[in-house]
Amino acid sequence: xxxxxxxxxxxxxxxxxxxVRQARLSVTRRRRFAVAxxxxxxxxxxxxxxxVPPLRDSVAWDKTHVFWGDExxxxxxxxxxxxxxxxxxxxxxxPVPPDQIHPISCDENPAQSARQYSDMLHDFFGGGPPAFxxxxxxLGEDGHTASLFPQAxxxxxxxxxxxxxxxxxxxxxxxxxxxxxxxxxxxxxxxxSGDAKAAVLKAVLNEPTDPLxxxxxxxRPRTGELVWLADKAAxxxxx
Numbered sequence: 001x002x003x004x005x006x007x008x009x010x011x012x013x014x015x016x017x018x019x020v021r022q023a024r025l026s027v028t029r030r031r032r033f034a035v036a037x038x039x040x041x042x043x044x045x046x047x048x049x050x051x052v053p054p055l056r057d058s059v060a061w062d063k064t065h066v067f068w069g070d071e072x073x074x075x076x077x078x079x080x081x082x083x084x085x086x087x088x089x090x091x092x093x094x095p096v097p098p099d100q101i102h103p104i105s106c107d108e109n110p111a112q113s114a115r116q117y118s119d120m121l122h123d124f125f126g127g128g129p130p131a132f133x134x135x136x137x138x139l140g141e142d143g144h145t146a147s148l149f150p151q152a153x154x155x156x157x158x159x160x161x162x163x164x165x166x167x168x169x170x171x172x173x174x175x176x177x178x179x180x181x182x183x184x185x186x187x188x189x190x191x192x193s194g195d196a197k198a199a200v201l202k203a204v205l206n207e208p209t210d211p212l213x214x215x216x217x218x219x220r221p222r223t224g225e226l227v228w229l230a231d232k233a234a235x236x237x238x239x
Contacts, residue, residue, distance in 0.1 A: 002205070002228040004235040008193045011231045012045040015191055016055050018227065019046070019134065022187050023059045026133040033060065034124070036067040036177060038136040038146075039082030042191045046136075047090035061096040065124070069135055070147040070176035071104035073113070073164075110164035110173040117175060118162040130161060132185040135177070139192045143200050143214035147176030150213050154178070179218045186224045190216075195233040202237040 005011040019035070026033040037043065049055060072080050083103040091101060102120060106113035121130045137145045147165055148155060154163040160178045167174060182188060192201050204216045205228070211218045219226065230238075 015046045016049040020058045022134045027060045027063050033064045034133050036069045036135040040138045042193045044089045051090045051093035061094045065100045067102045073106040073110045073173040075107050104175050106175040114162040114164040114175045130181045135185040135188045137190050145216040147174035148215035188226050190228045192230040192234040197234040198237045
């Protein structure tokens with residue numbers, strides 16, 4: 001499903017409403033809510049909305065478990081850290097128990113950190129394949145999502161839950177959830193904002209499937225729901 005919103009603020013409020021809806025549904029059905037957060041400026045505003053009433057009071061934070069879809073391998077206090085951004089915008093403002101926050105710590109050994117994160121998922125989901133209640137994703141101008149970048153070797157792996165990748169353009173290691181996990185989520189929500197994303201959004205949605213060039217095309221939930229939220233500028237080239 002594709003929803004077009006007037007502007008970035010409306011997009012983030014729509015995303016916040018989906019977050020609350022999915023949290024309530026998950027707690028009712030499974031007595032917990034497992035969410036994987038995204039980095040970036042658009043999600044920051046989403047988190048700020050969730051951090052204050054009325055939506056802050058609409059989520060059972062004591063039953064919420066917070067993970068991340070990917071992380072830059074930098075120290076936890078680095079401004080580029082996805083976990084730091086989420087802490088500042090949301091997690092420090094809500095009563096989620098600290099032991100229910102599960103960041104990816106990968107500044108020293110990315111490959112080992114990817115294995116450790118996979119082990120954490122194995123333990124949390126009882127040994128079975130992970131099934132997040134909600135995964136939030138962004139879309140890069142090059143067609144990447146999470147840390148699944150064009151032409152990366154890890155794109156050919158159909159079974160791994162997590163992986164580490166070195167992004168030459170950024171001179172940085174990253175750790176990411178893999179499609180095998182993302183596509184088992186009950187709800188996946190893409191947040192796409194700004195005219196700089198218009199061409200790539202059109203390509204991902206309308207052009208022939210070529211996941212090595214457009215890794216976001218790999219996101220196809222098996223049984224879950226896929227929602228694209230785009231503001232008017234990002235959706236400008238869609239038919």
